[in-house]
Amino acid sequence: MDRLSRRGFLAVTGAAAAAPLLPHRLFAATPSNVPVHGLSAFGELKYAPDFTHFDYVNAEAPKGGQMNFQPPNWTFNQTPFTFNTLNSLTLKGESPPRTELCFDTLMERALDEPDAVYGLLAETVTVSDDRNIFTFKLRPQARWQDGTPLTADDAAFSYNLFKDKGHPDLALPLRDLTEATAVDPATLKLVFNGNQSAQNILSIVVMPIVSKAFYTVNDFEASSLTPPLGSGPYRLGKVMAGRSIVLERVEDYWGRDLPVRKGLCNFDRIRIDFYSERQAAFEAFKKGDTTCREEFTSRVWATGYDFPAIKDGRVIKREFPGEAWPQMQAVALNQRRVQFRDVRVRRAISLCFDFEWSKRALFFGSYDRSQSTFERSDFKAQGMPSPAELALLEPLRADLPPEVFGEAIMQPVSDGSGRDRKLLSQAAKLLAEAGWKRQGNFVVNDKGGRLAAEFLANDDGIVRLYSPWVENLKAIGVDASIRLVDATQYESRQSEFDFDVNMLAVNIGATPTFDSLQSLYHSRAAKRPGTRNYPGTESPAVDALIDKAGQAKSREELVTALNALDRVLRARLDWIPTYYLANHRAAYWDMFGFKEPKPDYGFPVETLWWFDEAKAKAIGKA
Structure with missing residues (x-):
């Protein structure tokens, strides 16, 4: 899974279709037993061994200045609302976003290719004939920020540590790693058992x-505000617990002139302030305390950007193209709660979400309805199953809903009234068929227990979204409610699966890997705290299709496997697809430079952009 996973309201990241099919063998361009500078799951690498910088950066970007930034996405145990630890790599505690900028990695993703990585700490990687052994030659100049050498022993230690004690997003991908050893100070060997997915190494x-x-x-597992020793382009500077952090650029950073770093990480300081309430964060931006933010509330985007700095041009409001990867934003119904295990109940709840009304009344006409967890990509199933899909689905027929073998399921279109009687009648009928009988204002089971559905929220904006949905559910007899909690409770309840209904928006990457898929849908993740399998999906058929995706030897095989998986997920309705936005809605004080167009597979403004001193002086921000 790509490591920028937004967990919260209106958190869609991504747009457009996936890359065209490239029917090549996995790592087809990677010869066996020959050191190479990069890896790509399917097809040739874009950049040659002697490349000097990525095409999407300004290699001559000036260093300096400060960005005061509201992160639009985060990963691992991170949250933008508060923090009580500086270690984001374990499940325990809540940590600040972007602390990952303090650490280097073996390789770095290219943001203009769907699945390519190039050497950062690793100068080269050598792949064995069976693709089970990867040998990395580390750069001799690699250093920790205290000046000591970064060695293969550190790398081997890291992987063994993460496998044993790391956040589930780190531990699960390492499940099939059998050996991480330092052959010598500059040589790291990773050995796998042969059961790993084809894309696991990425x-x-x-x-x-x-x-x-x-x-x-x-x-490692302690919640601590002691800054860990890093090796990356930034170090932690001033930290005010729960309130703000400053990331300071490392002037003598060892890797600043490497091809994968040239033109990146340009700000001397990146400051992140933490707000428990969305309106307070917006007010900070209006005053100039925050200088760059992405807007996820349609009402604010449509009506809130009318303050003086917008009118006189000091603040720029514009949209940037979304990423060319699948979009997933959906509501999970937690099947660890017995009342949600019947698909008819899940379908009844989905029928009560009036997207057409929400689009008009809440979203100011923006957003489109999602039908799939792979929205806006060629992984989204269309029409009837293809022969290739049927070849995967037929052996699993006994474990699949019959709807999987028909037209790909689409969410219903309401009349937009907010109380579509036809859809509510269908929902009530489904509840009756599932054994829920009307008794007064509520439906009850054969023991007299009410059908309860509590929607978990951490923001007033999501309460506004859930409120009409809850009212429709009450109309058909569901004991529906909304529980608004603070950021710490929200993160804890998500991690421990302590909710009935919860929303997730996540980036699973342009080339979804087994690792990203298993955290969301695989039985292995259902009982492991900290994963994103919020519904508690445990299905042998789903597991088998995820395994097929992981074994794909070409992009064509991957598309087929994910088309089949999409049909199953849509029929099961563990996740209720909600809506998506094609573009990034961004606003910033006019003091930055950046290269256009943005890359197709990422929008990390804090590392791509730079401080423009002349612009800053013109608006009084220098």
Whole structure:
């Protein structure tokens, strides 16, 4: 899974279709037993061994200045609302976004290719004939920020540590790693058992490398505000617990002139302030305390950007194209709760969401209805199953809903009234068929227990979204409610699956890997706290299709496997697809430079953009 996973309201990241089919063998361009500078799952690498910088950066971008930034996405145990630890790599605690900028990785993703990585700490990688052994030659100049060498021993220590004690997003991809050893100070060997997915290594090489020396004397699992020793382009500067952090650029950063770093990480300082309430964060931007933000509330985007700095041109409001990867934003019904295990109940709840009314009344005409967890990509199933899809689905027929073998399921279109009687009647009928009988204002089971559905929220904006949905559910007898909690409770309840209904928006990457898919849908993740399998999906058929996707030897095979998986997920309705936005809605004080067009597979403004001193002086921000 790509490591920028937004967890919250209106958090869609992504747009457009996936890359065209490239029917090549996995790592077809990678010869066996020959050191190479990069890896790509399907097809040739764009950049040759002697490339000097990525095409989407300004290699001559000036260094300096400060960006005060509201992160639009985060990963692992991170949250933008508060923090009580500086270690984002474990499940325990809540940490600040972007602490990953303090660490280097073996390889770095290219943002203009769907699945390519190039050497950062690793100068080269050598792949064995059976694709089970990867040998990395580390750069001799690699250094920790205290000046000591970063060695293969640190890298081997990191992978063994993450497999044993890391956040589930780190530990699960390492499940089939059998050996991580330092052959010598400059040589790391990773050995797998042969059961790993074909794309597994692409997830592993972008994991942060931590210091063995630091975590030999510091408890890795402790919630601590002691900054860990890093090796990356930034270090933690001023930290105000729960309120703000400053990331300071490392002037003598060892890797600043590498091809994968040239033109990136240009700000001297990146400051992140933490707000428990969305309106307070917006007010900080209006005053100039925050200088760059992405807007996820349609009402605010449509009506709130009318303050003086907008009118006189000091603040720019514009849209940037979304990423060319699948979009997933959906509501999970937690089947660890017995009342949601019947698909008829899940379908009844979905019928009560009036997207057409919400689009008009809440979204100011923006957003489109999602039908799939692979929306806006060629992984989204269309029409009837193809012969190739049927070849995967037929052996699983006994474990699949019959609807899987018909037209791909589409969410209903309401009349937009907010109380579509036809759809509510269908929902009530489904509940009756599932054994829920009307008794007064509620439906009850044969023991007299009410059908309850509590929607978990951490923001007033999502309460506004849920409120009409809840009212429709009440109309058909569901004991529906909304529970608004603070950021700490929200993160804890998500991690422990302590909710009935919860929303997730996540980036699973332009080339979804087994690792990203298993955290969301695989039985293996259903009972593991901290994964994104919020519904508690446990299905042998779903597991088998995820395994097929992981074994894909070409993009064509991957598309077929995910088309089949999409049909199954849509029929099961563990996740209720909600809506998506094609573009990034961004606003920023006019003090930055950036290269256009933005890359297709990412929008990390904090590392792509730079401080423009002349612009800043013109608006009084220098």
